[in-house]
Amino acid sequence: xxxxxxxxxxxPFVYRVAATLTPWFLGLAALTIGYGVIDGLAFAPPDYQQGxxxxxxxxxVPAAWLSTxxxxxxxxxxxxxxxxxxxxxxxxxxxxxxxxASFTLLALVTGSLWGRPMWGTxxxxxxxxxxxxxxxxLYVGIMSLRPAFDDPARGxxxxxxxxxxxxxxxxxxxxxxxxxxxxxxxxxxxxxxxxSIAGSMLWPLLSMFVGFMLFYGAVLCIRLRGEVLVRxxxxxxxxxxxxx
Amino acid sequence: xxxxxxxxxxxxARFVWPCFGAALAVLSWNLWAARRFLAAAxxxxxxxxxxxxxxx
Numbered sequence: 001x002x003x004x005x006x007x008x009x010x011x012p013f014v015y016r017v018a019a020t021l022t023p024w025f026l027g028l029a030a031l032t033i034g035y036g037v038i039d040g041l042a043f044a045p046p047d048y049q050q051g052x053x054x055x056x057x058x059x060x061v062p063a064a065w066l067s068t069x070x071x072x073x074x075x076x077x078x079x080x081x082x083x084x085x086x087x088x089x090x091x092x093x094x095x096x097x098x099x100x101a102s103f104t105l106l107a108l109v110t111g112s113l114w115g116r117p118m119w120g121t122x123x124x125x126x127x128x129x130x131x132x133x134x135x136x137x138l139y140v141g142i143m144s145l146r147p148a149f150d151d152p153a154r155g156x157x158x159x160x161x162x163x164x165x166x167x168x169x170x171x172x173x174x175x176x177x178x179x180x181x182x183x184x185x186x187x188x189x190x191x192x193x194x195x196s197i198a199g200s201m202l203w204p205l206l207s208m209f210v211g212f213m214l215f216y217g218a219v220l221c222i223r224l225r226g227e228v229l230v231r232x233x234x235x236x237x238x239x240x241x242x243x244x
Numbered sequence: 245x246x247x248x249x250x251x252x253x254x255x256x257a258r259f260v261w262p263c264f265g266a267a268l269a270v271l272s273w274n275l276w277a278a279r280r281f282l283a284a285a286x287x288x289x290x291x292x293x294x295x296x297x298x299x300x
Contacts, residue, residue: 033271037264041250041264042247042250043247046254051254051255051256052249052253052254052255052256052260053253053254053256053259053260055253055260056259056260056263059263059264059266059267060263063267063270098274098277099274102270102273102274103270105270106266106267106270109263109266110263110266110267113259113262113263113266114259114263116259117256117259215271215274218275219274219275219278222275222278222279222281222282223278223281223282225282225285226278226281226282226284226285226286227285229282229285229286229288229289230285230288230289233288233289233292233293234292234296238289238293239293242286242289242290242293
């Protein structure tokens with residue numbers, strides 16, 4: 001089993017698989033995001049309380065979900081790299097950080113634009129908003145920490161350690177609306193049992209979820225190939241990979 | 245056919261459209277930055293290989 005595990009994480013294998021998957025992920029992401037945007041903006045009915053402003057959820061919720069999902073992937077990859085000394089783990093973590101940071105920023109900006117008409121303010125020091133802002137700071141800290149060391153291996157280890165420690169913020173973000181009094185609404189889609197959202201509003205949202213995930217997969221594959229090339233530039237297989 | 249009030253978004257246009265604009269910007273930036281990063285990594289690898297060959 002371990003032989004298989006290590007072979008799966010070998011840089012040439014990862015480079016090849018990432019190159020194969022990229023166009024598939026991108027094509028499917030374009031289809032699902034395209035459907036989600038058209039259905040969400042043009043065909044889903046307005047909300048009975050929020051009117052057309054509710055359509056912001058079609059970008060805000062998938063972005064917020066991706067912000068925590070990317071962080072979890074980054075921390076898991078960092079942990080794998082620290083525990084089993086698998087170098088590709090550091091490459092996955094380094095490739096994921098800027099993607100996660102950009103989606104965290106998008107979640108904060110779109111949430112703020114939704115908050116103005118609904119709460120009467122762009123920003124409130126609400127538990128959900130504050131913990132999401134801390135997530136953005138964690139991303140920025142991890143991205144800054146990696147190149148701060150002269151020895152890249154030490155930078156990778158420090159960034160992995162910080163991302164593993166910071167993963168405690170992910171459940172805090174998720175349960176902040178349950179644990180504390182919050183302006184932010186509770187779970188709508190991911191509620192156990194029946195989601196409290198009409199089907200005509202839910203389908204475009206699910207499509208955007210899938211689309212954003214596929215988009216993350218595509219961008220991760222592109223960035224991962226770059227990270228692997230940088231880390232393996234002295235290896236013999238890179239010569240063939242770069243020529244092709 | 246576009247429904248009535250599509251562009252005005254029921255009076256929330258100044259909040260809804262910037263959100264979708266920001267999403268488009270983030271998606272575009274991610275794709276552009278990732279491709280640029282890969283191209284730079286390729287160039288760096290080619291340079292390293294060329295230096296190694298010239299040293300032989």
